[in-house]
Amino acid sequence: MSVGETFDLVILGGGCAGLSLAYRLAQHDRPPRTLIIDPRSEYTNDRTWCGWPVTTHPFQDDVRARWHRLTLHTHQASTTVESRRYPYEMLEAERFYARTLEAIDAHPCITRHQGRAVAIEDREDGVTVTLEDGETIQARFGVDTRPHPQPLSSPWLWQDFAGINVRADNMPQSAELMDFRVGDDPHADIDFLYVLPYAPDQALFEWTRFGRPPTDPATLERALEDHLEVRFGAGCWQALRRETGTLPMAPPTRTAGRSMVVAGAYGGSMRAATGYAFHAIQRWADDCAAALLAGHPPVGARPGRILPHLDHIFMSTLARHPERAPELYQLLFEKAPTDRLIRFLSGVPSARDTLSVMNTLPWAPLIKSTIRHALPHKM
Protein backbone atom coordinates (compact mmCIF):
# COMPACT_ATOMS: atom_id res chain seq x y z
CA MET A 1 0.00 0.00 0.00
CA SER A 2 1.19 3.55 -0.60
CA VAL A 3 0.29 6.70 1.33
CA GLY A 4 -1.24 8.17 -1.86
CA GLU A 5 -4.23 5.82 -1.80
CA THR A 6 -7.43 6.21 0.23
CA PHE A 7 -7.43 4.13 3.42
CA ASP A 8 -10.30 2.69 5.41
CA LEU A 9 -8.64 3.92 8.59
CA VAL A 10 -5.89 6.33 9.52
CA ILE A 11 -4.42 6.12 13.05
CA LEU A 12 -2.64 9.26 14.24
CA GLY A 13 0.01 8.21 16.75
CA GLY A 14 1.71 4.81 16.85
CA GLY A 15 2.21 4.66 20.62
CA CYS A 16 0.42 2.48 23.13
CA ALA A 17 -3.12 3.13 21.88
CA GLY A 18 -2.38 3.24 18.15
CA LEU A 19 -0.28 0.06 18.19
CA SER A 20 -2.72 -1.73 20.52
CA LEU A 21 -5.53 -1.16 18.03
CA ALA A 22 -3.43 -2.02 14.96
CA TYR A 23 -2.12 -5.18 16.68
CA ARG A 24 -5.67 -6.46 17.12
CA LEU A 25 -6.49 -5.67 13.48
CA ALA A 26 -3.31 -7.50 12.44
CA GLN A 27 -4.67 -10.75 13.93
CA HIS A 28 -7.19 -10.92 11.06
CA ASP A 29 -6.67 -11.75 7.36
CA ARG A 30 -8.72 -8.90 5.95
CA PRO A 31 -8.90 -5.99 8.39
CA PRO A 32 -9.67 -2.43 7.24
CA ARG A 33 -6.79 -1.03 5.15
CA THR A 34 -5.00 0.98 7.80
CA LEU A 35 -2.26 3.63 7.85
CA ILE A 36 -0.48 4.51 11.10
CA ILE A 37 1.23 7.91 11.19
CA ASP A 38 3.89 8.62 13.80
CA PRO A 39 6.99 10.88 13.77
CA ARG A 40 9.17 8.37 15.67
CA SER A 41 12.22 7.12 13.83
CA GLU A 42 12.84 4.41 16.46
CA TYR A 43 11.11 2.74 19.38
CA THR A 44 13.05 2.56 22.63
CA ASN A 45 12.27 1.21 26.09
CA ASP A 46 10.81 4.62 26.96
CA ARG A 47 8.27 3.60 29.60
CA THR A 48 7.12 0.87 31.94
CA TRP A 49 3.42 0.15 32.17
CA CYS A 50 2.07 -1.06 35.49
CA GLY A 51 -1.41 -1.69 36.78
CA TRP A 52 -3.94 -4.39 37.57
CA PRO A 53 -5.07 -6.67 34.73
CA VAL A 54 -8.70 -6.71 35.84
CA THR A 55 -9.60 -7.36 32.22
CA THR A 56 -7.33 -9.52 30.11
CA HIS A 57 -5.04 -8.29 27.30
CA PRO A 58 -2.92 -9.97 24.60
CA PHE A 59 0.44 -9.04 26.17
CA GLN A 60 0.36 -11.42 29.17
CA ASP A 61 3.48 -13.24 27.95
CA ASP A 62 5.41 -9.95 27.93
CA VAL A 63 4.72 -9.11 31.58
CA ARG A 64 8.09 -8.72 33.32
CA ALA A 65 6.90 -9.13 36.93
CA ARG A 66 3.78 -9.52 39.07
CA TRP A 67 3.11 -8.72 42.73
CA HIS A 68 0.23 -10.05 44.82
CA ARG A 69 1.06 -7.84 47.81
CA LEU A 70 1.41 -4.05 47.79
CA THR A 71 2.30 -1.78 50.69
CA LEU A 72 1.38 1.82 51.37
CA HIS A 73 3.34 3.87 53.93
CA THR A 74 2.43 7.11 55.65
CA HIS A 75 4.16 8.75 58.62
CA GLN A 76 1.41 7.24 60.80
CA ALA A 77 0.98 3.68 59.50
CA SER A 78 1.83 1.02 56.94
CA THR A 79 -0.84 -1.03 55.21
CA THR A 80 -0.28 -4.10 53.05
CA VAL A 81 -3.05 -5.36 50.78
CA GLU A 82 -3.08 -8.70 49.00
CA SER A 83 -4.98 -9.94 45.97
CA ARG A 84 -4.59 -13.46 44.62
CA ARG A 85 -6.98 -12.62 41.78
CA TYR A 86 -5.50 -9.35 40.47
CA PRO A 87 -1.70 -9.23 40.81
CA TYR A 88 -0.17 -5.84 40.05
CA GLU A 89 1.84 -6.28 36.84
CA MET A 90 4.70 -4.55 35.08
CA LEU A 91 5.26 -4.54 31.34
CA GLU A 92 8.22 -2.87 29.67
CA ALA A 93 7.44 -0.86 26.55
CA GLU A 94 10.24 -2.47 24.49
CA ARG A 95 8.57 -5.87 24.61
CA PHE A 96 5.18 -4.38 23.71
CA TYR A 97 6.70 -2.44 20.79
CA ALA A 98 8.57 -5.50 19.53
CA ARG A 99 5.49 -7.72 19.56
CA THR A 100 3.09 -5.20 18.03
CA LEU A 101 5.48 -3.87 15.37
CA GLU A 102 6.40 -7.39 14.22
CA ALA A 103 2.75 -8.31 13.66
CA ILE A 104 1.84 -4.95 12.09
CA ASP A 105 4.82 -4.83 9.73
CA ALA A 106 4.12 -8.38 8.52
CA HIS A 107 0.52 -7.55 7.57
CA PRO A 108 -0.20 -6.52 3.97
CA CYS A 109 -3.22 -4.37 4.93
CA ILE A 110 -1.48 -2.25 7.59
CA THR A 111 1.20 0.34 6.80
CA ARG A 112 3.29 2.56 9.03
CA HIS A 113 4.37 5.96 7.79
CA GLN A 114 6.84 8.25 9.52
CA GLY A 115 5.31 11.73 9.71
CA ARG A 116 3.74 14.34 11.95
CA ALA A 117 0.06 15.20 11.49
CA VAL A 118 -0.45 18.96 11.66
CA ALA A 119 -4.01 19.46 10.36
CA ILE A 120 -7.17 17.37 10.07
CA GLU A 121 -10.21 17.97 7.96
CA ASP A 122 -12.96 15.90 9.57
CA ARG A 123 -16.04 15.49 7.34
CA GLU A 124 -19.14 13.27 7.34
CA ASP A 125 -17.70 11.31 4.42
CA GLY A 126 -14.08 10.97 5.58
CA VAL A 127 -10.93 12.60 6.90
CA THR A 128 -8.01 14.36 5.25
CA VAL A 129 -4.84 14.53 7.30
CA THR A 130 -2.08 16.96 6.39
CA LEU A 131 1.44 16.09 7.46
CA GLU A 132 4.22 18.47 8.40
CA ASP A 133 5.91 17.98 5.01
CA GLY A 134 2.70 18.99 3.18
CA GLU A 135 1.68 15.47 2.18
CA THR A 136 -2.05 14.67 2.57
CA ILE A 137 -3.68 11.36 3.56
CA GLN A 138 -7.28 10.41 2.77
CA ALA A 139 -9.21 7.89 4.87
CA ARG A 140 -12.82 6.96 5.52
CA PHE A 141 -12.31 7.01 9.31
CA GLY A 142 -9.66 8.20 11.71
CA VAL A 143 -8.48 7.51 15.26
CA ASP A 144 -6.49 10.32 16.84
CA THR A 145 -4.23 9.20 19.72
CA ARG A 146 -1.84 12.17 19.69
CA PRO A 147 -0.98 13.67 23.08
CA HIS A 148 -2.77 16.96 23.61
CA PRO A 149 -1.30 18.72 26.66
CA GLN A 150 -3.26 21.77 27.81
CA PRO A 151 -2.86 24.09 30.80
CA LEU A 152 -4.79 22.65 33.76
CA SER A 153 -7.15 24.59 35.98
CA SER A 154 -8.51 23.71 39.41
CA PRO A 155 -9.10 21.03 40.61
CA TRP A 156 -6.97 19.09 38.13
CA LEU A 157 -3.32 18.32 38.86
CA TRP A 158 -0.25 17.22 36.97
CA GLN A 159 1.36 13.90 37.79
CA ASP A 160 5.10 14.25 37.27
CA PHE A 161 7.51 11.43 37.89
CA ALA A 162 11.09 10.32 37.46
CA GLY A 163 11.94 6.64 37.53
CA ILE A 164 15.22 4.76 37.73
CA ASN A 165 15.74 1.02 37.36
CA VAL A 166 18.28 0.45 40.11
CA ARG A 167 20.75 -2.35 40.77
CA ALA A 168 22.00 -2.56 44.35
CA ASP A 169 22.55 -4.91 47.27
CA ASN A 170 19.96 -4.97 50.04
CA MET A 171 17.11 -4.34 47.65
CA PRO A 172 13.69 -4.23 49.35
CA GLN A 173 11.68 -7.33 48.48
CA SER A 174 8.19 -5.93 48.89
CA ALA A 175 6.41 -3.72 46.36
CA GLU A 176 5.58 -0.28 47.71
CA LEU A 177 2.79 1.42 45.80
CA MET A 178 2.95 4.72 47.67
CA ASP A 179 5.46 5.76 50.31
CA PHE A 180 4.41 9.20 51.51
CA ARG A 181 7.21 9.36 54.07
CA VAL A 182 9.49 11.04 51.51
CA GLY A 183 7.35 14.21 51.31
CA ASP A 184 8.77 16.61 53.88
CA ASP A 185 6.28 19.50 53.46
CA PRO A 186 2.68 18.28 53.91
CA HIS A 187 1.21 21.56 52.65
CA ALA A 188 3.15 21.54 49.39
CA ASP A 189 2.64 19.21 46.43
CA ILE A 190 1.86 15.55 47.06
CA ASP A 191 5.08 13.53 46.83
CA PHE A 192 5.52 9.80 47.18
CA LEU A 193 7.96 7.07 46.28
CA TYR A 194 6.98 3.97 44.29
CA VAL A 195 9.20 0.87 44.52
CA LEU A 196 8.79 -2.28 42.42
CA PRO A 197 11.47 -4.95 43.01
CA TYR A 198 11.52 -7.32 40.03
CA ALA A 199 14.80 -9.20 40.66
CA PRO A 200 16.77 -9.95 43.86
CA ASP A 201 19.11 -7.03 43.14
CA GLN A 202 16.94 -4.78 40.95
CA ALA A 203 13.92 -2.54 41.37
CA LEU A 204 12.14 0.31 39.64
CA PHE A 205 12.13 3.36 41.91
CA GLU A 206 9.91 6.28 40.98
CA TRP A 207 9.56 9.67 42.63
CA THR A 208 6.05 10.93 41.86
CA ARG A 209 4.48 14.34 42.46
CA PHE A 210 0.85 15.48 42.11
CA GLY A 211 0.73 19.28 41.79
CA ARG A 212 -0.01 22.33 39.70
CA PRO A 213 1.87 23.86 37.88
CA PRO A 214 3.85 20.83 36.66
CA THR A 215 7.30 20.16 38.12
CA ASP A 216 10.25 19.67 35.84
CA PRO A 217 10.89 15.89 36.08
CA ALA A 218 14.65 16.70 36.32
CA THR A 219 13.91 18.11 39.80
CA LEU A 220 12.28 14.84 40.79
CA GLU A 221 15.15 12.84 39.30
CA ARG A 222 17.55 14.74 41.57
CA ALA A 223 15.31 14.11 44.59
CA LEU A 224 15.26 10.42 43.71
CA GLU A 225 19.03 10.27 43.29
CA ASP A 226 19.49 11.94 46.70
CA HIS A 227 17.12 9.38 48.21
CA LEU A 228 19.04 6.48 46.63
CA GLU A 229 22.35 7.86 47.91
CA VAL A 230 21.00 7.85 51.46
CA ARG A 231 19.18 4.55 51.12
CA PHE A 232 21.98 2.45 49.61
CA GLY A 233 25.02 4.54 50.49
CA ALA A 234 26.92 7.02 48.32
CA GLY A 235 27.90 5.39 45.04
CA CYS A 236 26.52 2.00 46.13
CA TRP A 237 23.77 1.77 43.53
CA GLN A 238 23.72 1.65 39.74
CA ALA A 239 21.16 3.23 37.38
CA LEU A 240 20.24 0.69 34.68
CA ARG A 241 17.57 2.75 32.92
CA ARG A 242 15.69 6.03 33.42
CA GLU A 243 12.23 7.31 32.52
CA THR A 244 10.30 10.51 33.16
CA GLY A 245 6.72 11.51 32.59
CA THR A 246 4.21 14.32 32.96
CA LEU A 247 0.57 13.23 32.86
CA PRO A 248 -2.56 15.36 33.25
CA MET A 249 -4.80 14.07 36.05
CA ALA A 250 -7.79 15.57 34.28
CA PRO A 251 -10.66 14.65 31.97
CA PRO A 252 -10.03 14.58 28.20
CA THR A 253 -10.13 17.95 26.48
CA ARG A 254 -11.14 16.66 23.06
CA THR A 255 -14.21 14.83 21.83
CA ALA A 256 -15.01 12.74 18.77
CA GLY A 257 -15.68 14.52 15.49
CA ARG A 258 -17.64 13.33 12.46
CA SER A 259 -15.36 10.62 11.10
CA MET A 260 -12.48 10.89 13.61
CA VAL A 261 -12.58 9.56 17.18
CA VAL A 262 -10.06 10.44 19.88
CA ALA A 263 -8.38 7.71 21.92
CA GLY A 264 -5.45 6.98 24.19
CA ALA A 265 -4.33 8.72 27.37
CA TYR A 266 -5.49 12.11 26.09
CA GLY A 267 -8.66 10.68 24.54
CA GLY A 268 -10.51 9.41 27.61
CA SER A 269 -8.56 6.27 28.58
CA MET A 270 -6.58 7.81 31.42
CA ARG A 271 -8.24 7.79 34.83
CA ALA A 272 -8.10 11.37 36.13
CA ALA A 273 -7.70 10.34 39.77
CA THR A 274 -4.86 7.87 39.17
CA GLY A 275 -3.08 8.47 35.85
CA TYR A 276 -3.45 4.77 34.97
CA ALA A 277 -4.17 4.31 31.27
CA PHE A 278 -2.57 1.11 29.94
CA HIS A 279 -5.30 -1.39 30.80
CA ALA A 280 -8.10 1.03 29.85
CA ILE A 281 -6.38 1.49 26.49
CA GLN A 282 -6.41 -2.30 26.07
CA ARG A 283 -10.16 -2.43 26.75
CA TRP A 284 -10.75 0.41 24.30
CA ALA A 285 -8.60 -1.36 21.65
CA ASP A 286 -10.71 -4.52 22.04
CA ASP A 287 -13.94 -2.54 21.57
CA CYS A 288 -12.64 -0.43 18.71
CA ALA A 289 -11.15 -3.37 16.80
CA ALA A 290 -14.40 -5.35 17.22
CA ALA A 291 -16.40 -2.43 15.80
CA LEU A 292 -14.06 -1.98 12.83
CA LEU A 293 -13.91 -5.70 12.05
CA ALA A 294 -17.71 -5.78 12.06
CA GLY A 295 -17.71 -3.02 9.45
CA HIS A 296 -18.72 -0.22 11.83
CA PRO A 297 -16.98 3.14 12.51
CA PRO A 298 -14.27 3.23 15.20
CA VAL A 299 -15.40 3.90 18.77
CA GLY A 300 -13.89 6.10 21.48
CA ALA A 301 -13.14 5.27 25.12
CA ARG A 302 -16.01 4.89 27.60
CA PRO A 303 -14.97 6.45 30.91
CA GLY A 304 -18.33 5.65 32.59
CA ARG A 305 -20.89 8.01 34.03
CA ILE A 306 -20.23 8.02 37.78
CA LEU A 307 -16.44 7.70 38.01
CA PRO A 308 -15.66 11.11 36.39
CA HIS A 309 -17.84 12.79 39.07
CA LEU A 310 -16.16 10.90 41.91
CA ASP A 311 -12.75 11.74 40.45
CA HIS A 312 -13.74 15.41 40.37
CA ILE A 313 -14.66 15.34 44.06
CA PHE A 314 -11.52 13.42 45.02
CA MET A 315 -9.22 15.67 42.98
CA SER A 316 -10.88 18.80 44.41
CA THR A 317 -9.97 17.57 47.88
CA LEU A 318 -6.39 16.70 46.93
CA ALA A 319 -5.94 20.07 45.23
CA ARG A 320 -7.14 22.05 48.25
CA HIS A 321 -5.88 19.76 51.01
CA PRO A 322 -2.70 18.06 49.79
CA GLU A 323 -1.84 17.34 53.42
CA ARG A 324 -4.82 14.94 53.54
CA ALA A 325 -3.57 12.77 50.66
CA PRO A 326 -1.72 10.18 52.80
CA GLU A 327 -4.69 9.84 55.16
CA LEU A 328 -7.21 9.41 52.30
CA TYR A 329 -5.13 6.79 50.48
CA GLN A 330 -4.49 5.03 53.77
CA LEU A 331 -8.23 4.87 54.46
CA LEU A 332 -8.88 3.44 51.01
CA PHE A 333 -6.25 0.73 51.36
CA GLU A 334 -7.08 -0.13 54.95
CA LYS A 335 -10.85 -0.19 54.78
CA ALA A 336 -11.95 -1.09 51.25
CA PRO A 337 -12.07 -4.79 50.31
CA THR A 338 -8.95 -5.16 48.15
CA ASP A 339 -10.45 -6.67 44.99
CA ARG A 340 -13.27 -4.13 45.03
CA LEU A 341 -10.74 -1.31 45.43
CA ILE A 342 -8.63 -2.66 42.56
CA ARG A 343 -11.64 -2.82 40.23
CA PHE A 344 -12.58 0.71 41.30
CA LEU A 345 -9.08 2.13 40.73
CA SER A 346 -8.87 0.28 37.41
CA GLY A 347 -12.05 1.97 36.17
CA VAL A 348 -14.25 -1.13 35.97
CA PRO A 349 -16.11 -1.32 39.29
CA SER A 350 -19.50 -2.90 39.78
CA ALA A 351 -22.12 -0.77 41.55
CA ARG A 352 -21.34 -2.68 44.77
CA ASP A 353 -17.60 -2.05 44.34
CA THR A 354 -18.23 1.69 44.01
CA LEU A 355 -20.52 1.79 47.04
CA SER A 356 -18.06 -0.23 49.07
CA VAL A 357 -15.16 2.09 48.21
CA MET A 358 -17.28 5.19 48.80
CA ASN A 359 -18.12 3.89 52.27
CA THR A 360 -14.46 4.02 53.28
CA LEU A 361 -14.00 7.74 52.63
CA PRO A 362 -15.58 10.71 54.42
CA TRP A 363 -17.53 11.70 51.29
CA ALA A 364 -19.95 14.11 53.00
CA PRO A 365 -17.23 16.64 53.92
CA LEU A 366 -15.50 16.01 50.59
CA ILE A 367 -18.67 16.78 48.62
CA LYS A 368 -19.53 19.74 50.84
CA SER A 369 -16.14 21.34 50.38
CA THR A 370 -16.28 20.68 46.63
CA ILE A 371 -19.63 22.47 46.37
CA ARG A 372 -18.37 25.31 48.52
CA HIS A 373 -15.38 25.65 46.22
CA ALA A 374 -17.51 25.51 43.04
CA LEU A 375 -20.05 28.09 44.32
CA PRO A 376 -17.92 30.56 46.28
CA HIS A 377 -20.50 33.36 46.23
CA LYS A 378 -23.40 31.32 47.54
CA MET A 379 -21.87 29.60 50.53
Ligand SMILES: Cc1cc2nc3c(=O)[nH]c(=O)nc-3n(C[C@H](O)[C@H](O)[C@H](O)COP(=O)(O)OP(=O)(O)OC[C@H]3O[C@@H](n4cnc5c(N)ncnc54)[C@H](O)[C@@H]3O)c2cc1C
Ligand atom coordinates in the same frame (compact mmCIF):
# COMPACT_ATOMS: atom_id res chain seq x y z
C1 LIG B 1 7.18 7.24 31.39
C2 LIG B 1 5.71 6.88 31.46
C3 LIG B 1 5.31 5.84 32.31
C4 LIG B 1 3.96 5.50 32.37
N1 LIG B 1 3.58 4.48 33.22
C5 LIG B 1 2.29 4.09 33.24
C6 LIG B 1 1.90 2.99 34.04
O1 LIG B 1 2.71 2.44 34.79
N2 LIG B 1 0.61 2.56 34.01
C7 LIG B 1 -0.32 3.19 33.20
O2 LIG B 1 -1.48 2.74 33.17
N3 LIG B 1 0.02 4.27 32.46
C8 LIG B 1 1.29 4.73 32.47
N4 LIG B 1 1.64 5.81 31.69
C9 LIG B 1 0.56 6.56 31.04
C10 LIG B 1 0.09 5.98 29.70
O3 LIG B 1 -0.27 4.63 29.82
C11 LIG B 1 1.13 6.11 28.63
O4 LIG B 1 1.42 7.47 28.43
C12 LIG B 1 0.70 5.50 27.29
O5 LIG B 1 1.83 5.41 26.46
C13 LIG B 1 -0.40 6.30 26.61
O6 LIG B 1 -0.67 5.77 25.36
P1 LIG B 1 -1.06 6.72 24.15
O7 LIG B 1 -1.14 5.90 22.94
O8 LIG B 1 -2.22 7.56 24.53
O9 LIG B 1 0.17 7.76 24.03
P2 LIG B 1 1.64 7.43 23.54
O10 LIG B 1 2.01 6.04 23.87
O11 LIG B 1 2.48 8.53 24.08
O12 LIG B 1 1.53 7.52 21.96
C14 LIG B 1 1.24 8.73 21.31
C15 LIG B 1 1.98 8.71 19.98
O13 LIG B 1 1.61 9.87 19.23
C16 LIG B 1 2.74 10.23 18.47
N5 LIG B 1 2.57 11.61 18.00
C17 LIG B 1 2.82 12.75 18.69
N6 LIG B 1 2.52 13.81 17.91
C18 LIG B 1 2.09 13.33 16.73
C19 LIG B 1 1.64 13.94 15.52
N7 LIG B 1 1.56 15.26 15.38
N8 LIG B 1 1.27 13.13 14.50
C20 LIG B 1 1.31 11.77 14.61
N9 LIG B 1 1.74 11.16 15.74
C21 LIG B 1 2.10 11.92 16.78
C22 LIG B 1 3.90 10.03 19.43
O14 LIG B 1 5.14 9.90 18.74
C23 LIG B 1 3.49 8.74 20.13
O15 LIG B 1 4.08 7.60 19.53
C24 LIG B 1 2.98 6.20 31.61
C25 LIG B 1 3.41 7.25 30.79
C26 LIG B 1 4.76 7.59 30.72
C27 LIG B 1 5.17 8.74 29.83
